Amino acid sequence: xxxxxxxxxxxxxxxxxxxxxxxxxxxxxxxxxxxxxxxxxxxxxxxxxxxxxxxxxxxxxxxxxxxxxxxxxxxxxxxxxxxxxxxxxxxxxxxxxxxxxxxxxxxxxxxxxxxxxxxxxxxxxxxxxxxxxxxxxxxxxxxxxxxxxxxxxxxxxxxxxxxxxxxxxxxxxxxxxxxxxxxxxxxxxxxxxxxxxxxxxxxxxxxxxxxxxxxxxxxxxxxxxxxxxxxxxxxxxxxxxxxxxxxxxxxxxxxxxxxxxxxxxxxxxxxxxxxxxxxxxxxxxxxxxxxxxxxxxxxxxxxxxxxxxxxxxxxxxxxxxxxxxxxxxxxxxx
Numbered sequence: 001x002x003x004x005x006x007x008x009x010x011x012x013x014x015x016x017x018x019x020x021x022x023x024x025x026x027x028x029x030x031x032x033x034x035x036x037x038x039x040x041x042x043x044x045x046x047x048x049x050x051x052x053x054x055x056x057x058x059x060x061x062x063x064x065x066x067x068x069x070x071x072x073x074x075x076x077x078x079x080x081x082x083x084x085x086x087x088x089x090x091x092x093x094x095x096x097x098x099x100x101x102x103x104x105x106x107x108x109x110x111x112x113x114x115x116x117x118x119x120x121x122x123x124x125x126x127x128x129x130x131x132x133x134x135x136x137x138x139x140x141x142x143x144x145x146x147x148x149x150x151x152x153x154x155x156x157x158x159x160x161x162x163x164x165x166x167x168x169x170x171x172x173x174x175x176x177x178x179x180x181x182x183x184x185x186x187x188x189x190x191x192x193x194x195x196x197x198x199x200x201x202x203x204x205x206x207x208x209x210x211x212x213x214x215x216x217x218x219x220x221x222x223x224x225x226x227x228x229x230x231x232x233x234x235x236x237x238x239x240x241x242x243x244x245x246x247x248x249x250x251x252x253x254x255x256x257x258x259x260x261x262x263x264x265x266x267x268x269x270x271x272x273x274x275x276x277x278x279x280x281x282x283x284x285x286x287x288x289x290x291x292x293x294x295x296x297x298x299x300x301x302x303x304x305x306x307x308x309x310x311x312x313x314x315x316x317x318x319x320x321x322x323x324x325x326x327x328x329x330x331x332x333x334x
Contacts, residue, residue, distance in 0.1 A: 001044030002300045006280045007174040008199030009148060011117065013076045015274055016299050017047035018292070019205065019283035020059045030062055032287065037066035039289035043296040049177075049203065049283050051080035051122055052107050060110035068112055075117075078203070079107045080152060080177075082122030094331050095125035095133040104145050118203075119146035120177060124158050127331035134162060138169040150175030150203065155326050156194035163198045173200065175280065178326065180204035182213060182254075182272050182315055183242060186325040192278045201280030204273050208284075208295075210239035212247070213269035215255055219248040247318045257310055261303065266291075270298035275308065 003012040018040040020033065037048070050063050060079060067075060081103040084093035091098050104119060119140055125133060137149045151162060154176055166173035176195060178187045180202065187202065195202065208214055242248075251265075258268040273282045284295040 001046075001296070003046075004280050005201070006118070006148070006203075007195075007201035009172055009174040009201075011076065011148060011174070013047040013281050014045050014299075015281050016043075016045055016270070016296050017049050017078075017203065017281040017283045018045050019049040019285050020063055021049075021051065021054050021205070021283075021285060030065075033062050034066045035289050036286045036292055037063065039286075039292040040296075041070065043292060044299075045292075045296065046074060047076040047078070047281055049078040049205075050111075051083075051120075052085050052103055052110075053080070053083035053122065057085050057106070057110060060107055064110050064112040072113060077111060077113060077116050078118040078120060078150075079111065079116050080120040080122035081107070082125065082152075095121055095128050095136070097132055097136040100133070100136040100140065104140050108145060115144055116146050118148045118150050118175060120150040120152050120175070121154070121162075122152050123328035124151070124154050125331055126328070130161060131165060134165040134169060134171075138166070138171040141171045148172045148174045150177065150200075152177035153179070153326055153328060154191075155323075156190040159191065159194055159198065159200060163200065173198075175201050175203050177203040177205060177283075179206050180273050180276075180279070181207050181209045182269060182311060183209045183247070183319055184325075185319055185321050186323050188321065190323045191326060192276070196278050202276070202278050203281050203283065204279055205283045207273040207282045208266050208269040209242055212239060212242040213251060213254070213265060215251055215265040217243060217248055218252070219245040244318075250314050250318055253314045254311065257307060257314075261301075261307060263298070263301065264294055266295055267298045267301070268303075270295055271301040271303055272308070272311065274298065274301070275303055 002015050004015045006013050048063060050059050052060060081100055082095060140146050149171055159176060163173050180187055254265060258265045270282050273279055286292045
């Protein structure tokens, strides 16, 4: 495993992180989830990402159980706040002071830890003044419940305004967690340049495009049994955007390139996002321990510029690049 700084901070994290979105507590039984976390630890992963909303808090509980007994100082645990959990009443979502303060305590209890290394705004909240949100995050840090703060899926303008307030409040705003893959590159034109200027690192999710970049989905064929595309608990909805024959045909053309680089297609996809110097870590998920082992092999890989050019030539017609795709659900009228 290799390590990178999270943005311009002094915090070093494993360049492959383990995340349990859409798996622990929902798609994967607890014993399998625990085995995946153990395998991640065995492979040298020290950075673990979750959120209170994942499996309606169950994912945090599973991760806390899996990491119990590990040396806390040797881990970096990330979680998030924004979406509603449990009863989903009127104050159970967003980034109000009330919701942030109550949510951090619930997350710490489930994760069995006194603090998280990174506490993230899971989306931008247009129904709460940004000053209120950032002041609440600052108080979380000053109370010792989080070391750093970050966000997820914020636009370049939102990052800039949030970072300015964080500096005034003397709290370290160090990361953004966007979707990023060979197929989804919406952060490249605005978010990444702004982040580089501000010292914000990307903690990217879905580097293999919900499994599409593994090549297991074939054009003109039904999805494999047990794959994410057959999951009715949220996985199928997320992957559906890529299950078009024009996308799947071009993804199959990546297979010879992966073979040439002596990588699996999944490893190629993870290694690709890590070539971006603004990426601090790539989050992988797994339903089986062997998937963790495979994806970790992307750590430390340096891809040849000619290979990167060939990937671009193959995928260009189906790549999503529109920066307007970086957006949060509106709560203003909710």
